[in-house]
Amino acid sequence: MASSWARLPAASRLPVGLRHALTFWRRSIQARVVVSTVLLSAAVVGVVGWFLLQQTRDGLLENRVDAVLAEVGSETGEADERLQAAINLNLDAVGQQRDLVQPIISRGETRGFAVVLAGPVGADPTGAGATYTPWLDRDSVPDSLVRHFATSSSIAWTYTELTRLDERGEAVSSEPGVVVGSQVRLPADGETYTLYFLFPLSEEEDTLALVTRALLTAGALLLVLVAGVTWLVTRQVVTPIRLARRVAERLAAGRLQERLRVTGEDDLARLATSFNQMASNLQRQIRQLEELSRVQRRFVSDVSHELRTPLTTVRMAGDVLHDAREDFDPVTGRAAELLQTELDRFETLLVDLLEISRFDAGAAVLDLDDVNLVDVAHRVVEATRPLAAQRDVVLLVEAPDHPCLAEADVRRVERIVRNLVTNAIDHAGARHPGGPVEVVVRVAADDHAAAVAVRDHGVGLAPGESAMVFNRFWRADPARARTSGGTGLGLSISLEDTHLHGGWLQAWGRPGEGAHFRLTLPRHAGASLRRSPIVLIPDDAVETV
The missing domain is CATH 3.30.450 (Beta-Lactamase)
Known part of the structure; x- marks a missing residue:
């Protein structure tokens, strides 16, 4: 119990009332301005009051001493006269x-x-x-x-x-x-x-006490007056700002029709006018982008569906030519083989475009089941070994002996892992042509999440590319050809599949040190992720200062 209390943040160990007060202090600029003004005014009033009290005290004592000396002189003179007379x-x-x-x-x-x-x-x-x-x-x-x-x-x-x-x-x-x-x-x-x-000096002491009480009363009233005036002045400035904040929050929540009410012609009114103009421009541009995005998605979907019919016809003719390539002359036979290869790539691209269209339309759904990520990793590795052998890449699986289960769609999870492995093979083989290189697939799980990570030692990622690598059709080196037959949509589809599961798909990389892609899924559908059982930065990464 004591150890769990010690692990709590310092703010959470404070009493509830004090936490609320600190939250109000952080969020209220009006409270900070009023308190700061009152404290500064209290300091000024204190210094001025102390100076006035010192001056009053010195004046009272000086007058009293003068009167005392005069009276003593009079008494001493009378005493001398009596002594002389005696x-x-x-x-x-x-x-x-x-x-x-x-x-x-x-x-x-x-x-x-x-x-x-x-x-x-x-x-x-x-x-x-x-x-x-x-x-x-x-x-x-x-x-x-x-x-x-x-x-x-x-x-x-x-x-x-x-x-x-x-x-x-x-x-x-x-x-x-x-x-x-x-x-x-x-x-x-x-x-x-x-x-x-x-x-x-009792009379002077009473007088000084009276002056002190008067100064304290006047100072307290002055501080109350300053606090009230400051509160009223700051309220005139803070209230429009609070209204602007609320309207901005509604705009951020998607209520693009919200606007500020403009009254007067002062700076705050001009600010409200500018804010409303900005909101109108943003609303118009967002609607234009939404319309453009809708048209684009509709175009991709329509084109993808329309291309399936002619593609089926071309596929049938290509299959006939490919089956009869032995009867052709070498040039025509090679052309038939290239036609079949490109038809395969075109069909893969069309399937990916249709999948992207389903994501954009919000029609993608999950077929959930208990999935063992260890089995998924082994199946993907076995399926991609021929491609790895062509690129002189060795695939290794590092997984525990026990199952690593997650409630997920096995088809989509396999597609994510396959895209990560083929991407690693493509980049690892490009970095080390003519020499064997390893691509390691790691699987791990804990009580809350299960993860699959793919580590390659290929060309790596430049700073900033770890976020861009999941963009559609993005390539780190546009001049380098795709040798693995990729369409440029694999990682984008993988990211959409991951988001559909409520998981994480993250990338790490450095130029010359390869890349590390990590898929993290919650053990139970709908649960939130707080951590991953596999670290994103691999242990073999070279530390940089």
Whole structure:
């Protein structure tokens, strides 16, 4: 079971729904255009939206930082003024720290920012001596900013993550923020302390989220609009093409009266007009060819039948002359023999023409029976041995010991094999005059088909001739005479007989390497062929690069 599953094509192992979707994708140019346009539009909208979001984000942060720096500057200035006013007061350092930070903390409660007073210089803002907003986690002050004030007194700022604490000192929320550091000097102890102002960016974050949602909504609506517009536009182009395809399929099926409906004067209308003109011309030419073919077939049939009566009379007179040739002088006796030979060829040609006429008229029928192709091959070889001996050709049969049966018309099958063998003798003897040459007849069968192949080592076939060899009266070398008495219709009749059985008749050949003809018949009448038990290219063929 697993091995049979592995042998299945990859497409057949997919789920049915996915296979249908892939088939629709391959066949629908409208779907491909719409999807491609939507994907490209999505990429463009994504890039533009990302750029707008970056610009909006940078603008919001820049405005917020400017406002924060201005507010910190104002708070620091007020703090300096209060400290300067407290120089003459008898306050200790702790009292000045409290008077410095408490007003700022109170304002921060109402304005939404937090404060940490760390000092003196180099002190950790998370240490015990720091004063800060109660709900603030002092770890929100970045270490990089603390290190900055250890070596510099200039105002500095950076982004941070602002964490809020509850009454038990546990973190309850976290949000992005901006921390600004500034230093002040306390008159009480002369030490420099650092003030850290922490401002949340929740409003900017909400604004950015709102802008993001707006851009996503607008982008989605835009993609839907683009998909709809693309679908409508492509439908205007694809619908006439689909109609043309359907009409073309009906024309191919033989309904030559089908035409496209022409509306408007645009390019598609002109295309429909040209298509209809082409269909009309094809219909007229096909009818002319059909009429010509009918007349030709009628002519061949009539002539063939009409020639039988005078041929019978000439045959009777020729037989009389041929029987009395011993009483004639040598020249007249030879003429009587030639007359008899040519009458035989003429009668064979007439029989072949009548057979072709029956095929053309569709009057040929099969007399089916179980035929052993091994016996057929031996009978044909025995019947053609005298001709092979004249051409110095040796006939060999390679067949299995068991019967190779096929449900077929034995008379027609024998005619096919006889035509193939005589054709091989004719060409093999022409290639090797004066020396023995072999023609091998192979027979094989499997569960579905039976085959007979004839291999010769004669002149072979040039590229392209393997298909033309079955044409009526076609000859590979028109200058070479027919020595086997052929009419030029044998392979054509063989092909018609093969098609009547639902089989294959194929040829392979190379110049100088001979030819290989293969007849393949289904074991049972009406069955379809998928393969042949004999390969078309023989094993002794020279491989070419």
